[in-house]
Amino acid sequence: MLIYILFSSEGFCQNLHLIIYGGSKTETATIDSLNYSKTHIDYQSISSEIENFQNTLLKQGYIENQLMGIEKINDSTFRSEIHLKKKFNTIYIYYNNLEVEKSTLKRISKEITDDYFTLHITEIESGLNFINSEFSKNGFPFSKLNLTNIRKQSKNRLEADLTLNRSSSKRTINEIIIKGYEKFPRSYVKHYLKIKPNQIFDLQTIQNKTTQLNNLAFARETKTPEVLFSQDSTNLYLYLEKTKSNTFDGFLGFGTNENTNKLEFDGYLNLSLINNLNYGEAFRVLYKSDENDQKTFEADLSIPYLFKSPIGVDFMLRIFKKDSSFTTANQSVKIHYQINAKHKTFAGITATESNNLLSSNPTGLLSDFETFNYNIAYQFLNAQVLNRLFPLNSKLYAEAGYGNRKTTDTKEKQSNFTLDAFKIFNLNPKNSLYLRVNGATLISDTYFENELLRFGGINSVRGFEENSIYATLYGVINTEYRYQINNSIYIHSIIDASYFENQIANADQKLFGYGFGFGLLTKAGLFKLNYANGKNEGSNFKFSNSKLHLSLLANF
Template sequence: MKQATTLFLLLNIYTCWFLGINAQELTLSVKTEKPISQNLIDSLQIPKTFQNFSEIERETDTISLKLQRMGFIESEFLQINKKNDSSYVAAFYLGRKYNEIKIYYSKKNFTRTELQRISNNITNSYFTVNFEAITSSLNKLTAIRNQKGNAFARLRLTGFQIEDNNLLSASLFVDNKEIRTVDSIIVKGYEQFPVSYLKHYAGIKKGKVFDKAKLLKQNDNLNNLGFVSSTKSPEALFRKDSTTVYFYLEKQNNNLFDGILGFATDEKTQKLNFNGFLNLELNNNLNYGEQILINYKADGEEQVSFRTKLTLPYLFQSPFGLSGELKIFKRDSTFITSEQQVRTTYQINPKSATYIGYKSYDSSNLLDEAIAGNPVEDFKSKFFTAGASYITTQNKKLFPIKSRFSFEGGIGNRKKNNINEDQIGIEAIISNIFNLNFKNSIFIQNATNILISDSYLTNELFRFGGINSIRGFNENSIDASFFSIINTEYRYQFNEEVFVHSIIDLGYFENQTLTLKQNLYSFGFGLGINTNTGLFKLNIANGNTENQEFNFSNTKIHISVSSKF
């Protein structure tokens, strides 16, 4: 029994000693025929420790490959020397380092403009790149060939040699393969998706050259529609004589209900007034991409507006669309104005559209007697309009539109007391988001409207002010024959669901009926939270006119919740 116990202890001691030896961590250093800098050693990124000798051998192969890519094409691994029980030294011959390479090319494969993406030194027969940039440069050139339909194009360097000036050179070999075009498009998951959006909105068309990178961008465009989302990236099936592209889409509820509640102090009575609006959008319920809009606004001073709009895009799967709109505005017992509008839209490309339309106004004076300085009269007017828009999107749920430009010009006339008067109307909006990084961005927007006429009526002027124009002022509280507003926001996004922003709005307007010219400004801050019920927004802004002292009672608080269903 005693002998067995002794043997058991000896076996345990031997096992622990054996495992300890094998568990000992090993280190590796590099030795060359000439001194090397610490920067070069750091760039090799050699692990600090190894578990066994096999890992060291594999690392020497990796080091050899890294040295080749750095420009030491003459480098050679010599041997591994054991320094002590846990340290090894790998001996390499480096040779000369080549910092750049001259690459000969054919003009039939790449133009000088295309080569400028990777090189600053280009001639009619060759270009040069930094040696360490060879891999990334070949990847970029391969992508260029892919964009031209060579989905299986392969590039490599051949014929390496050292020229008389000791400059390394090589020839660019391009295996273009067969040019591929999109022969068919199939939507999976949402078979009733309005295919017109593939062709005219996203720009995905049969017969176009197959470009994988472009298809991914077009897929992102579809995600920005709102009523559809991509479940995974598009895929392509390559057959011998055809190419089929598959899009994986899922229908999303995109009906929108908005409500805004505002609080403001009446400057005369110092009482608390309520104002706000309700907005209903019904989108793509018939799987046609159609939109029905109903909007109602009211404030605490008997100002009421109503708007309804129907949009039918891509009629008969063509780039032409049709929309009709009705607006009614009533200001207490002063006047009521109705506006009717119809447009025919043409989608030029996924980002740009143009339209022509007809717009008419019919306004009635509700006053029993005229008020001095307030020219309100019955009138009718009509305008023939034309406009264009340009919109770019980005893959951000809270801010999907990166930049926008829209312009509309109208020529018409106003009939008052059987007298016709020619008029011109111009409306323009331009905005952009400058993304500093993922969390920080700056939003800037300018809106400008002008009515050119020999005379003006109060009930035909533009009306602005409020959360959708210049914040810190009551909704549609300012009348103008000309106005220009700049809205700015510095936005900080905590994550995909929460953001805060500053409010700095500047404005200028003219009212020809009152011979008034005035500057406006407002300051404040806002908060946005994307909840399960919708997007919650809180804006607090204080608006003031030129030469007016700051007054806290001018502060407006706007709360909105946009719910999708």
């Protein structure tokens, strides 16, 4: 007996069955098509289901539906009869055109007059919610809409009055209070998020804007904003925390020299310091030593929101030395304007000075010169903050420069264009496709070797020596098929293609790079290894042309 009680479900409860039918076969078929719940644990559940089903019928347009009764057929079955009666498809809603704007109604209704608008019966709830959300966006978060005096004007026409309850004055933001990271630069709230005091209060818009804080390298949102309402004020609370934003990036590359067959090393160090003064500033220093006895030093400083305005300034110094042939120094100043969290524009000037270090220059390809350019640029950044391995989903940077180049006896107009863009196409949580396009061109009547564009290497076409290719025009396509094993490890393919022209050598060529790599997120940072082999169009594959690149990006 004890075993029977423990294992028999009938010892504890009995399922009850509900059957709902209409006043005719057609009504019964309509009822069955609405998929009500037929199995219940008690009579209260059955009663609740019938009430909910009648509400469903109301939303479908059967506003006159009538419950005729509930009948118990046997110990486990109940039957309910509901007469649907006439179905109304459209309702005419009369409104006050001083309270509700036609531009709002046009987004939910196709028939609008100065007195009424029409809605399909099934769209009443979503339509009223939309109108109410528009009131909330305009500073009335506590507004309420109701349909009153619902009536049949004729056999086919259903009418109602739109009643609005709201306060007489709009809600505006009186104060913005930051919790957790009190020293967060306030200019980012005003110009980056576009949230400021005396602005019309709309919580949904504010929540959408504050999620953009996660695109910043130095801060993140810990929880959604909260609001404290009082009789005469509205205080907005933002919950933030400061994150590790300084980075140290470096790589070591090595390969075999084609002439000496000896192992050669190259690499770079890239230090980035962000928001250490709680102003949102960014300072970067890069030192690079390439296989071809080339050395590069760069220093960048970006200061956003000068004097609490949406304007910022960027400074750049770049020094390049090619063995004992020449040195080139670039200096630039740009003013930037942050349109919003994703878009930024630039305008500025760049001055370049290059010196020929050779005592004899029989070819005349090297020359002392100076250039002065005016530059404009645009940047787009789109983050995917939930992915620690690939926090940036897409990027676009385009720049154009116009100016003059001067030598001791000539002056010549020049222009240059640069493009760098990439996009990650997420196929599913583990598989993605990375596509990058970058290129540049220098347009001039004549060229010197010490002003040519330089590319090749880990950040360009992989499988070639760093900055080993000189060009007046080049374009590179990088592709990677990535498989994310877990949240901290991924492997990927490498397929690169490039085309370049060199007007001095009167040559053009296609380059290709093939290989594979992997990334590992450690406590020290993101460790990456790339193995790639580079080849020219028409040349044979050689293992000796392979390059192995190691890099580590550490946050601190």
